Amino acid sequence: MIITRSPLRITLGGGGTDLPSYYEEYGGFLISAAIDRHVYIILHRTFVPQLIVKYSNMEVVTDVNKLNHPIFREALKLTETPIEHLEIASMADIHAGTGLGSSGSFTTALLKALHLLKNRGIGPNALADEACKIELDILEEPIGKQDQNIAAHGGITCFTFHMSGRVEIEPLDLTRKTFEDLQENLLLFFTGCSRSASAILADQNNKTKQEDMEMVENMHRVKALGYRSRDVLVRGDLHKFATLLNEHWENKRKRSKGMSAPNIDKWYKLAMDNGALGGKLVGAGGGGFLMFYTEKKTKLREAMRREGLPEVEFKFDLEGTKAVML
Numbered sequence: 001m002i003i004t005r006s007p008l009r010i011t012l013g014g015g016g017t018d019l020p021s022y023y024e025e026y027g028g029f030l031i032s033a034a035i036d037r038h039v040y041i042i043l044h045r046t047f048v049p050q051l052i053v054k055y056s057n058m059e060v061v062t063d064v065n066k067l068n069h070p071i072f073r074e075a076l077k078l079t080e081t082p083i084e085h086l087e088i089a090s091m092a093d094i095h096a097g098t099g100l101g102s103s104g105s106f107t108t109a110l111l112k113a114l115h116l117l118k119n120r121g122i123g124p125n126a127l128a129d130e131a132c133k134i135e136l137d138i139l140e141e142p143i144g145k146q147d148q149n150i151a152a153h154g155g156i157t158c159f160t161f162h163m164s165g166r167v168e169i170e171p172l173d174l175t176r177k178t179f180e181d182l183q184e185n186l187l188l189f190f191t192g193c194s195r196s197a198s199a200i201l202a203d204q205n206n207k208t209k210q211e212d213m214e215m216v217e218n219m220h221r222v223k224a225l226g227y228r229s230r231d232v233l234v235r236g237d238l239h240k241f242a243t244l245l246n247e248h249w250e251n252k253r254k255r256s257k258g259m260s261a262p263n264i265d266k267w268y269k270l271a272m273d274n275g276a277l278g279g280k281l282v283g284a285g286g287g288g289f290l291m292f293y294t295e296k297k298t299k300l301r302e303a304m305r306r307e308g309l310p311e312v313e314f315k316f317d318l319e320g321t322k323a324v325m326l
Contacts, residue, residue, distance in 0.1 A: 001044040003325040004113040006105035006151040007034035007317035008094060010188070010282050010291055012233070012241075013248065014226020016255070018144030018161050020136065021206075022219050028161035029226045031172060031233070032150040034317040037093040039105040040324075041113045044087055051076075051083035055090045071107050074134045079114040088113070094312065098190065099283020104147025107131040108321045116323055124152040124320055128167070154320030156182075158230055178236040183316055185238070185293055187300060189271075189309040191264060193287025221251050242278030242293040249280035264290070267307060274303035 014030030022028055046052065053059045053072050064083050067073035076083060090110070096102040108131045115122045122130075131148035135141045149159055149167055156179070160168040174182070225248050232240040249268070253259050264281060267290060271279060275296030282289045289312070294300045301311060 001042065001325060002113050002116050002323065003043075004041045004109045004116070004321065004323050005038040006109035006112070006321040007154055007319075008037045008039070008100035008102060008105055009034050009147060009150045010100065010186070010289075011146065012156070013229030013244065014223055015146070015248075015252075015283075016144070017219055017223045017226065018146040018159065019142070020144070020165070022216075023161035024163055024165070026216075026220070026223075027163050028144075029159070029223050030146055030161075031156070031158050031226060031230055032146050033156040034150050034154040034320060035100075035314040036317045037100070037312065037314055038317075039090065039092045039102055039109050041106075041109040042089045042091070043113045043117060046085050046087050049084045052087040054088070070139050071103070071110065071134060074138050075107065075110045075114060078130060078134060078138075079111065079118065081114050081117060097288070099281065099288030101147030101151065101283070103135065103141075103143070104131060104149075105151040105321075107134055108148055108151040112321050112323065116326065125169075127321060128152040150320075152321050154317050156316060172230065173234055175236055178233065178238065179316075181238055182233070182241075182293075185295055185297065187292050187294060187297065188282070188289045188312045188314060189267075189292075189304045190289055190312060191267065191281075191287055191309065193261070193264075215255065218251060218255050222248065225251065238293065239277060242276075245278035245280050245291075245293060246272075249278075252280065261287075267304070267309060270303055270307065271300060275299040 009032050012031040012033055017023060017028030017030055051061050053067060053069060055069060059067055061067055064073060064076050090106060092102060094100060108127050111127055111130050128149040132145050135143060145161060145167055146159060150157060153169060156172045156174065158170045158172055225244055229241060229244050271292050275294045276292035277294060279290060279292035282291050292300060
């Protein structure tokens with residue numbers, strides 16, 4: 001039996017500049033942090049000459065092209081994995097559609113398991129490249145390259161997306177105190193709303209391709225905020241980082257009508273009135289998790305609990321995609 005896992009992620013600055021429609025014209029930059037909430041792939045050999053795939057549904061096929069699940073299908077084809085006598089199951093600590101990059105985590109965990117099945121090692125760069133090939137090139141999803149890369153590498157990491165498509169990876173140089181304070185004081189609350197990011201990202205993608213200057217200027221500001229966030233984090237100025245989170249959110253809300261909702265705006269204001277120094281909605285928007293930086297954690301937690309928003313506690317994941325059983 002092979003079990004692999006990939007971390008989910010939160011974006012600390014520059015989110016959205018990893019879409020090809022933007023970085024191929026202007027270059028992108030963002031800071032992403034892997035967290036210890038994971039997507040798992042379990043793979044083992046069976047005695048039946050079929051492929052069994054289990055996720056929220058179950059499929060049993062003898063021809064890989066008949067798989068309905070697109071990522072399972074294309075990952076098996078890309079790695080040229082024989083499907084006979086094979087069962088693959090996926091599970092996750094947090095379900096999809098919550099803004100934590102689960103699709104990229106799923107794809108990297110699956111590819112890692114398939115390479116291990118064939119006794120092949122694969123490094124994080126190649127793993128992220130293969131996951132991007134499946135999701136962006138083959139399936140033509142309107143997404144970026146952040147999720148696959150942070151899942152593969154882990155840590156708190158800066159990514160520069162060059163116009164050529166090359167991704168430059170650099171761990172964020174934090175002091176131990178800044179790392180611990182950031183980990184301690186960032187809180188995640190689930191809004192209760194799951195959504196597909198595709199519609200929001202497709203709108204951003206199309207407007208950028210059409211050179212909609214309002215969208216392009218918005219993304220320029222986001223990228224600049226990403227660079228500023230990197231600099232203040234390296235300096236250890238977490239109060240300033242919190243104000244930049246708020247700037248990110250205000251800028252992000254202007255990007256699409258579907259970015260926020262009345263309840264989300266209400267909860268955001270409530271958090272800011274109860275100890276949050278800054279925050280934003282994680283992911284493409286429309287639902288998922290609200291993330292806040294606070295030094296008054298008890299007050300903020302009580303306010304969110306009264307509103308029925310559960311907290312998901314986390315620590316940073318420094319390992320990236322890995323095998324947990326061979």
